[in-house]
Amino acid sequence: MGKTIAEKIFSQHSGEDARAGDLVIAHLDFIMGQDGTAPLAINSFHEMRGEKVFDPSKVAFVIDHSAPSPNEGVSSLHKLMREFTSKQGILLYDIGHGVCHQLMLEQGHVVPGDLVIGADSHTCTYGALNAFSTGVGSTDLAAGIISGKLWFKVPETIKFLCEGILPPGVFSKDLILYLIGDIGADGATYLAAEYCGETISALDVEERFTIANMAIEMGAKAGLMEFDEKVKKWVAGRSKKPPRPVFADPDAKYLEIRKYDLSHLEPQIACPHTVDNVSPVGQVEGLPVQQAFIGTCTNGRINDLRIAARILTGKKVSPGVRLIVAPSSRQVFLDAMNEGIIQVLVEAGAAIVTPGCGPCVGTHNGVPSDGEVVLSTANRNFKGRMGNSRASIYLASPATVAASAVTGRVTDPRPFFL
């Protein structure tokens, strides 16, 4: 019997013939922690009587969730991270570098075939590079940086076979929102998701990140994709590590194969307060918006900002709307400056904030008020997510958010792409 991508990666990293359902102890290629989870992991590291990180070159911490620090409590946690990383000789991406997942990808820490854990649920993003990456908590992170290993239950795999080319004005964000709406917020719990087919192949690697990023929003442990020339090229320009591509066997066993024709997909929107509460944008069109947010590990990359700039060139953000833009990394910020995108966004009336997570997780940089409607490119719309449980958060693509910022109401962006 053949193996899935997940079964192969766990076999290679555990030295066992790993099959779905097996429990394995596997070696880790890279480990990441951020400022919401690393401080607790540092405490656990000491409580576990850890002395040295197993391999300092395979660990990075990122200060992105509250960056720069909004209060003294956070400052002391950041200080703890700075002292620990300095003492252990591990890489720290301090404030301004950007969102952890963007850094892990663009700085070349992950290559195809890797097994990676991160103490952040959206660690599944790197699956788009044909790596198995999954989110863990602080104690698992501590055990990982002490031992270089972690125990895993090898997941069964559910395959999403996506056919058809997305129409103009419809993006990978719309695709993943549609899939989550179809299968539900717990539709892939404990499972690895494999996203493949013509639709995925046609997307750029950075557009694929948006899909893998949201695998966790259907409950999945990982959001895996196939290795191809696009991935090979993307990784070659960023990492010195040799890629070890992993291909599913033709006779691999899948729990389920779901087929989709996406050639007529409409722009999608996730309505409050769950990510699977998805409908076509048309059904919510006209709803007044008070805050629009473009950024995050889901949709804060250069191609996302290009789309926003295309819509906002020569236009103004509607009075009554606050448009907040957070480039997902310093490199994205620099690229956007070089391309004139930042000029376009600022002239349109956008407020640019430090690369990082702030508004998405409600720590600072854009907490909405009671009763307000927020339209965001993020991955979660839970009640209270942005720091106020009396606000309503809607999720959509950067195109839908930018178009709605111009009109002041939820707007189908397709007319901007005719």
Add this chain to the structure above:
Amino acid sequence: MLLNGKAFKFGNDINTDYIISGKYKFKTLDMKELARHVMEDLDPQFFQKISEGDMIVAGSNFGCGSSREQAPLAIIYAGIGCVLASSFARIFYRNAINTGLPVIECDTSKIDEGDLLQVNLEKGIVLNRSKNLEIPITPLPQVMIKILSDGGLIKHFQKYGDFNFD
């Protein structure tokens, strides 16, 4: 291990932001302080209502969302004895076991708010004493039983210095 407590009922998809809001969890490592805000966005009085050993009872996908371990820790420090749900999100489930919070997967549709429950982990049974009903529990994987019986992953590492499931 016998656990006794009163049921506090919640719905499906109780996410980690509901369990402990991001606006608190990024600020401090003081779990007693975080515990005061547990489930606050769903029930502002929750922390005042509960007594030591009481149980959270929910529907499907409990603990979905972020990987924050502050979620199970806030529940533990609030004095909750265990969480029963018809299913759990994966990362929360791992974090609960790692921090020593018993998580019980069972049919929760026959439990109502205020029911008195007794959980028998060895026998794999929840007794709903208010309704005189026995509800079977989905068994935990061996690795998780080992970590729970060591008192969580920190104590497991204190004991063995590494993973040890032999």
